[in-house]
Amino acid sequence: MQIKYDLNKVGIGSRLQELRIRAGHTQESLAEAMGITDKYISKVENGAAAPSLSYVMKFSDITRTDVHYLLRGTKSKAEEPLDGWVIKEAIPPYGNKQTKMSKKGQKICDELMTKIKEVLEKNQI
Numbered sequence: 319m320q321i322k323y324d325l326n327k328v329g330i331g332s333r334l335q336e337l338r339i340r341a342g343h344t345q346e347s348l349a350e351a352m353g354i355t356d357k358y359i360s361k362v363e364n365g366a367a368a369p370s371l372s373y374v375m376k377f378s379d380i381t382r383t384d385v386h387y388l389l390r391g392t393k394s395k396a397e398e399p400l401d402g403w404v405i406k407e408a409i410p411p412y413g414n415k416q417t418k419m420s421k422k423g424q425k426i427c428d429e430l431m432t433k434i435k436e437v438l439e440k441n442q443i
Contacts (some may be wrong), residue, residue: 325389328365333388334377335363341381352376384442 338348338359345363349356354373361367369377378385386392437443 325368326391327362327368329391330369330389331363331365333391334359334369337381337383337388338363338377341383343381348377348380351380386442 338345343351345356345359349359352359352373358367358373362369362373374385374388377383378388384393
């Protein structure tokens with residue numbers, strides 16, 4: 319099954335332009351900071367081209383803006399009330415039977431949970 323999702327290139331472009339200006343960048347200075355051409359920035363801002371994911375991530379880092387806002391124009395989940403969005407400890411995948419995990423397996427799960435929490439906090443999710 320393929321999920322179809324169309325980007326609103328014009329909306330994304332206008333938000334990128336607004337935030338670039340607010341951050342004090344010209345198209346040329348932002349292009350230099352991002353290692354791309356100012357023509358590409360112009361195309362993205364005018365809605366003629368969809369920004370790549372790496373473009374959006376780099377732009378977000380440089381201007382310190384939320385990726386969720388850049389792409390959708392709405393607040394991220396981190397800015398909204400949680401209403402039950404809580405990271406819970408791992409539970410057995412089948413039924414209620416508690417199974418014992420090996421020390422190595424527990425260590426891997428703990429490391430994964432730590433990484434997941436770091437990514438969620440970094441991206442304000």
